[in-house]
Amino acid sequence: xxxxxxxxxxxxxxxxxxxxxxxxxDGFAHRSWMKNQGLPGDLFDGRPVIGICNTWSExxxxxxxxxxxxxxxxxxxxxxxxxxxxxxxxxxxxxxxxPTAMLYRNLASMDVEESIRGLPMDGVILLTGCDKxxxxxxxxAASCDLPTLVVxxxxxxxxxxxxxxxxxxxxVWKFSEAVRAGEMTLQDFMEAETANSRSAGHCMxxxxxSTMASMAESLGIALPTNAAIPAVDSRRYSLAQFAGRRIVxxxxxxxxxxxxxxxxxxxxxxxxxxxxxxxxxxxVHLLAMAGRVGVDISLDDWDRLGREVPCLVNLMPSGKYxxxxxxxxxxxxxxxxxxxxxxxxxxxxxxxxxxxxxxxDAECYNRDVIYPLDKxxxxxxGIAVITGNLAPxxxxxxxxxxxxxxxxxxxxxxxxxxxxxxxxRIDDPDLDxxxxxxxxLKYCGPKGYPGMAEVGNMGLPAKILxxxxxxxxxxxxxxxxxxxxxxxxxxxxxxxATGGPLALVQNGDMVELDIPNRRLHLDVADDELxxxxxxxxxxxxxxxxxxxxxxxxxxxxxxxxxxxDFLVGKGGTPVLRESx
Numbered sequence: 322x323x324x325x326x327x328x329x330x331x332x333x334x335x336x337x338x339x340x341x342x343x344x345x346x347d348g349f350a351h352r353s354w355m356k357n358q359g360l361p362g363d364l365f366d367g368r369p370v371i372g373i374c375n376t377w378s379e380x381x382x383x384x385x386x387x388x389x390x391x392x393x394x395x396x397x398x399x400x401x402x403x404x405x406x407x408x409x410x411x412x413x414x415x416x417x418x419x420p421t422a423m424l425y426r427n428l429a430s431m432d433v434e435e436s437i438r439g440l441p442m443d444g445v446i447l448l449t450g451c452d453k454x455x456x457x458x459x460x461x462a463a464s465c466d467l468p469t470l471v472v473x474x475x476x477x478x479x480x481x482x483x484x485x486x487x488x489x490x491x492x493v494w495k496f497s498e499a500v501r502a503g504e505m506t507l508q509d510f511m512e513a514e515t516a517n518s519r520s521a522g523h524c525m526x527x528x529x530x531s532t533m534a535s536m537a538e539s540l541g542i543a544l545p546t547n548a549a550i551p552a553v554d555s556r557r558y559s560l561a562q563f564a565g566r567r568i569v570x571x572x573x574x575x576x577x578x579x580x581x582x583x584x585x586x587x588x589x590x591x592x593x594x595x596x597x598x599x600x601x602x603x604x605v606h607l608l609a610m611a612g613r614v615g616v617d618i619s620l621d622d623w624d625r626l627g628r629e630v631p632c633l634v635n636l637m638p639s640g641k642y643x644x645x646x647x648x649x650x651x652x653x654x655x656x657x658x659x660x661x662x663x664x665x666x667x668x669x670x671x672x673x674x675x676x677x678x679x680x681x682d683a684e685c686y687n688r689d690v691i692y693p694l695d696k697x698x699x700x701x702x703g704i705a706v707i708t709g710n711l712a713p714x715x716x717x718x719x720x721x722x723x724x725x726x727x728x729x730x731x732x733x734x735x736x737x738x739x740x741x742x743x744x745x746r747i748d749d750p751d752l753d754x755x756x757x758x759x760x761x762l763k764y765c766g767p768k769g770y771p772g773m774a775e776v777g778n779m780g781l782p783a784k785i786l787x788x789x790x791x792x793x794x795x796x797x798x799x800x801x802x803x804x805x806x807x808x809x810x811x812x813x814x815x816x817x818a819t820g821g822p823l824a825l826v827q828n829g830d831m832v833e834l835d836i837p838n839r840r841l842h843l844d845v846a847d848d849e850l851x852x853x854x855x856x857x858x859x860x861x862x863x864x865x866x867x868x869x870x871x872x873x874x875x876x877x878x879x880x881x882x883x884x885x886d887f888l889v890g891k892g893g894t895p896v897l898r899e900s901x
Contacts, residue, residue: 329367329402329573336467337370337404339896340441347899351441369403369572371565372442374433374462376454378412383451383523383530384474386552393558394446394472397565403444403572405565408436410461413453415530423800424772426453426460426606427876427885428868430613433461438894443467444572446564450474450523450552452803455533456606459542460884462578463613465894468571469578470671471543472564473534475552476644477522482513488526488637489517490804494778501748502786522552525644527636528803532599533606538653539593540586541670542578545679549648571671579891582614585665589676591623592663595630595703596656598639598721600803601811604704605773609882612889620706620715620880624839627703632721633659633692638806639721640698642690650690654683659694707810709841710850711796711822711832714814714880716841722806724792728836730808731844732759732794736828739764740776748783756790759832763823764860766798766816767876767883771864773798773812778805794834796841798823798879810834810841812879818860819878825853 340351342365352365373394377387391407398405411429415422437445444467449455455473462469480487496513499505523530537543544564550557587607594603604623611618633656636642657664657680666677685691692698701720708715720728735754737743743762746752754760760779767773777799781790795809798816815821822843826832831844843850862873875885 332367335367335369335443336894336896337441337443338367341365341370342367347901350901364404369443369569370441371398371403371405371568371572372437372440372445373405373407374436374445374447374458375407375409376412376448376450376458377409378414380417381412381414381451382416382518384412384448384454386521387448387450387474390448390472390474390558390561393561394565397562398569401566401569403569406442408440410436410458413451413457415452420770421772421774422453423774423883424869424872426457427872427888429453429457430460430888433458434464434892437462437465437467438892439897444568445469446568447471448474449534449537450530452523452529452533452602455537456610459537459610460613463582463610464888464892466577466579466614466891467894468568468576469542470564470568470571471537471547472561473537473543473547475522475550475554475557476525476531477518477552478520479525479643479645480517480519482516486643487513487517488643488804489524490528490802491526491637491806492517494805498780498786498791501780501783520553524804526638526804527598527600527634527644529600529602531644532594532597532603532803535593535597535599535653536590536603536607539590539657539676541581541668541676544672545654546652549644549652551645551648567671576671579614581669581671582610582616583668584616584618585668587611587616587618588622588626589664589668591626592630592660593653593656595627596632596660597634598632598636598699598702601704601717601719602800602803604717605800605812605879605883608880609884612882612884613891615891623704624706630663630703631694631697632699632702633694633697635690635692635698638804646687646690650687651683651685654680655685655691658683705836705839707836707839707841711826711841711843712813713822714878716810716813718808718810718836720836723808727792727794727808727834729834730759730794731831731833732757734759734761734826734828734830734832736761736826737763740770740774743779747780750784752782754782754785756785756788756793758793759834760793760795761823761826761832762795762797762799763817763826766813766818767879768862768873769798769816769818769860771862771869771873771876773800773879773883775800775802777801777811778807778809796832814878814880816878820854820857822850824857825850827853
């Protein structure tokens with residue numbers, strides 16, 4: 322890595338030189354204002370300017386330690402002869418933001434894209450952690466295509482309560498159902514709160530945050546071991562400092578995001594997602610990310626690549642361990658090593674080496690956490706993509722989190738017209754439902770909610786829980802938390818709000834789920850469905866102003882990644898007109 326700026330072939334030719342390299346009034350103004358922060362003049366001598374995209378917010382507990390993480394990145398940038406400049410973007414808090422953080426994923430991506438394009442940076446470090454921050458930041462950065470590197474915030478420490486290891490998210494659902502079934506007291510439920518979240522960091526289950534950190538590493542846009550190092554482990558800060566050094570080298574070699582996030586890299590990520598039992602949310606996020614970088618990835622690729630991939634990782638919600646245990650067992654490099662014959666081994670990464678070179682010497686230290694490929698934890702780890710007359714454009718299910726006996730099922734539909742209808746009636750003792758029924762939830766998709774909230778894993782009726790039943794087939798156009806579990810059909814496309822077949826389902830209709838044959842069928846005659854369609858009232862969104870209105874009017878369906886239609890594709894980083 323060159324320390325001498327004279328060895329830098331790009332010196333004076335970078336984007337940032339258009340701001341800081343001119344001996345005129347514009348150069349004077351740009352440099353002068355920056356110097357009011359005490360920056361020495363020689364920082365403007367043509368060295369790489371690295372933007373540090375920070376999603377810190379006290380409203381976003383997953384990312385609450387990012388101020389310190391950013392300082393570690395800055396150290397690395399300075400050590401490598403670069404100039405680090407931190408900038409804030411929309412912090413998309415999964416745990417606090419209503420109606421759903423997914424509504425604002427695309428808004429955050431716009432913030433990132435416009436910041437990168439409008440500011441004088443040559444490369445960017447993305448500080449990601451909370452569920453939607455990884456895809457949002459990568460979507461925005463992909464649209465610009467500068468040299469880019471992801472540093473995830475890392476998972477929080479394992480939860481412990483009354484001698485039991487508990488996982489964020491997963492045990493919220495488990496304990497909540499136990500209270501409703503009369504198996505856990507409300508006092509115990511409330512006491513578990515503090516034991517559940519013991520440190521800075523995102524969910525320590527293999528939920529969406531951990532999955533997307535793993536996707537970043539398997540895409541090659543993050544350094545090896547990025548996915549699993551706990552947030553408060555000193556090695557997380559070491560990795561951040563090394564990332565600061567590495568991004569400077571990527572700028573000097575002009576290695577852009579599109580050089581890393583290729584078709585081969587996305588295929589690797591889909592395969593890895595199956596092996597880790599990753600979140601269903603990875604589907605909609607990777608589709609959107611691929612759309613921004615111009616890579617052709619579809620639901621068919623998810624089913625083709627993931628169908629035969631077994632689950633190797635024994636983590637909640639599919640298993641019993643947590644991310645801290647995963648890291649101590651060897652982390653994602655061990656999984657990648659196990660997948661040697663399935664992956665595109667030559668796919669390059671931001672480390673400067675291929676994904677295989679990064680992982681070929683990884684050792685597993687606990688085979689009860691990471692299983693070998695020939696003796697997997699579960700036979701089915703990939704995402705099942707289902708089609709049929711109820712989901713013409715596709716729907717998905719996570720086999721590793723589902724009940725095997727329900728993977729082929731026929732049942733009577735119990736329909737909830739929207740989330741309020743579900744909440745009003747689910748515990749009504751007069752609700753006409755038994756454990757053989759199929760619960761159907763409408764108008765919770767991208768347009769309908771809006772934002773496709775994580776309500777698809779509907780809690781079962783109290784009277785079913787009291788019988789000791791813990792799973793039923795559930796179907797919706799919503800998403801579910803990556804920490805959730807159950808035989809849940811999600812992302813039904815087209816959604817009810819666009820007049821998709823889901824809107825036509827009525828109580829008593831028979832619904833057939835056949836995962837082995839990838840089929841979701843509504844057993845109602847075509848002429849009857851047409852009659853119902855004629856009586857269907859058009860969906861009218863109550864969101865009439867601001868970003869929410871833009872979202873409802875322009876959001877694509879789940880099978881296309883739920884991005885805004887006008888954001889798909891790259892925009893590049895042209896140097897825009899001067900501001901004065």
